[in-house]
């Protein structure tokens with residue numbers, strides 16, 4: 001019997017068993033070609049089928065309009081923290097950032113190295129427990145873009161509605177940790193980025209969805225692997241892409257379609273999150289949720305206990321019950 005644990009790691013994270021089984025079944029011979037997906041050329045018709053189907057399924061699941069490009073890139077979401085300002089913030093321009101936790105804070109640090117960066121909300125003073133209220137944001141109508149992180153993985157703070165940028169300012173979002181977990185209105189965004197390894201597949205591929213007109217902002221002198229325009233025009237095939245990771249993402253997308261798409265996934269996530277928050281809220285203060293109730297994430301549910309000894313005991317007893325990955329982030 002194969003052992004499978006209850007894996008709560010934020011990412012790399014659990015993958016659906018049917019997806020792993022299909023990958024296993026196709027490991028030595030992908031659809032009769034006599035090779036594994038790890039062994040075929042990225043210029044082969046087999047791989048062309050894999051990447052084109054993955055993109056088509058992603059477009060269908062998320063309802064991505066035709067005037068958006070989809071890219072399968074490398075370097076993780078962290079590289080996007082730098083590529084984004086390099087491509088979309090012209091020299092001398094400023095970009096607005098909403099900081100609701102560790103990951104948007106990390107993104108700001110990269111953006112600051114590269115140019116003018118305006119933090120319009122910083123939740124640090126409240127220990128990253130809350131979201132900004134609408135009236136709280138003083139947004140720059142000339143900003144190159146307005147950035148936010150849809151779900152802060154470590155702090156468990158998740159936006160319910162997108163912040164509203166001033167007219168003409170593109171909204172940019174890191175959805176790494178709640179990618180494909182619920183329906184999304186792509187047309188409200190200028191750019192969406194997500195590392196795959198939390199919800200969409202293994203590590204190694206990062207999905208970037210960008211409105212085509214924004215590609216005109218890419219400066220002419222960027223190194224090729226940092227150049228959105230070139231990467232988008234090459235169909236993510238300027239150089240060798242992370243073929244196997246893209247294949248796995250493709251399998252997860254098919255699995256999601258079978259579940260009823262993102263609306264179906266959202267129902268499952270909401271039910272699971274409700275169970276956890278109910279346990280926290282009905283514990284008489286024994287479990288303390290980190291995020292303010294109105295900001296609570298359906299993906300990451302950080303909570304504390306009366307003391308660290310009890311937390312260590314909790315993690316130990318959970319492990320004995322094959323529940324792993326619940327210790328939380330080292331920070």
Ligand code: PMP
Nearest residue numbers: 076077078103153174176177195
């Ligand atoms: N953004 C968010 C919201 C994340 O949770 C993470 C990873 N934990 C990152 C960005 C960084 O992703 P990567 O490791 O792919 O660079």
